[in-house]
Amino acid sequence: MFGSVAFHRVAAIIAATLVLGPDGRAQASWDVASGQAIATHGRFQPIMNRIHCHCAVASSSLVQLRDRVFTMSREPTDWLQWHTPYHDPASPLSRRLAIVQQQLKWALPPLLERPLRVISICAGQGNDVLGVLQTYPHADRVHARLVELDERNVHTALKQVEALQLRGIEVKCGDAGRLAAYEGIAPADIVLICGVFGNISEADIFRTIDALPQLCGRGASVIWTRTRRAPDITPAIRRYFAEHAFVETAFDAPDEVEFSVGVHHFVGGPQSLQPDHRLFSFVV
Numbered sequence: 001m002f003g004s005v006a007f008h009r010v011a012a013i014i015a016a017t018l019v020l021g022p023d024g025r026a027q028a029s030w031d032v033a034s035g036q037a038i039a040t041h042g043r044f045q046p047i048m049n050r051i052h053c054h055c056a057v058a059s060s061s062l063v064q065l066r067d068r069v070f071t072m073s074r075e076p077t078d079w080l081q082w083h084t085p086y087h088d089p090a091s092p093l094s095r096r097l098a099i100v101q102q103q104l105k106w107a108l109p110p111l112l113e114r115p116l117r118v119i120s121i122c123a124g125q126g127n128d129v130l131g132v133l134q135t136y137p138h139a140d141r142v143h144a145r146l147v148e149l150d151e152r153n154v155h156t157a158l159k160q161v162e163a164l165q166l167r168g169i170e171v172k173c174g175d176a177g178r179l180a181a182y183e184g185i186a187p188a189d190i191v192l193i194c195g196v197f198g199n200i201s202e203a204d205i206f207r208t209i210d211a212l213p214q215l216c217g218r219g220a221s222v223i224w225t226r227t228r229r230a231p232d233i234t235p236a237i238r239r240y241f242a243e244h245a246f247v248e249t250a251f252d253a254p255d256e257v258e259f260s261v262g263v264h265h266f267v268g269g270p271q272s273l274q275p276d277h278r279l280f281s282f283v284v
């Protein structure tokens, strides 16, 4: 019997074989390290252990492909359930939320001379933005767009917006990976990218940072999160921000947890939005 996990594993191996098929210019040997790890659980071990791919692709592509093979072998995440640890104030997720909310509070000006624009990319149930705006004295002058794909989370966020009577808040059900989702709200003063960088490929993380000048007004704050679970790529992310017209204003990485929260200030020139451009696709 092929269960869905077994199906995904076989699909992953086929995909790996297609992408890494020998091209006669063998420069890198990949003995399907990830395949061996997968094979230890399944009936396909003998087949997978025989697969050896020789190819001329760069090692970074191999790492991405390995990640994709692992990802394809996982069950999809239930993004409604994912929010459950927020009910426990001591959970790492709640602790992360508290730091994000604090950073958002600091990013909100004490006096508003003009309406303020906020974008939340993959907003989930909107806990960060809504939790802060409910006590912000100028919330009626904030226009925020929360973009979230899961209808159940959109519904929860909308109920909260209604309960708090936050009239300038839009909760948009759609694909936050497409820049079209931000037409009419970009350039923003604050952009949140929380719970995103851990769920997309490294290439997509850097592609997203590259495109931020299309979402950020001059002086905008970007609040982002990323796990520091090994291999910790937060140093590379921080360096990339610094090399692309962002100045780091905070990086919270408490010792006893894996999450980190970064804040970067945009010092470059805003760019016009290219709605057809794609930032990322979730891999889980």
Ligand SMILES: C[S@@+](CC[C@H](N)C(=O)[O-])C[C@H]1O[C@@H](n2cnc3c(N)ncnc32)[C@H](O)[C@@H]1O
Binding pocket: 079, 082, 121, 122, 123, 124, 125, 126, 127, 128, 147, 148, 149, 150, 153, 174, 175, 176, 177, 193, 194, 195, 196, 199, 281, 282
């Ligand atoms: C890790 S959760 C983070 C939620 C929220 N930002 C937070 O920190 O509480 C990721 C969220 O992204 C949503 N999501 C996944 N793919 C998406 C996409 N292409 N566009 C918009 N939302 C997406 C999921 O439904 C989920 O709610």
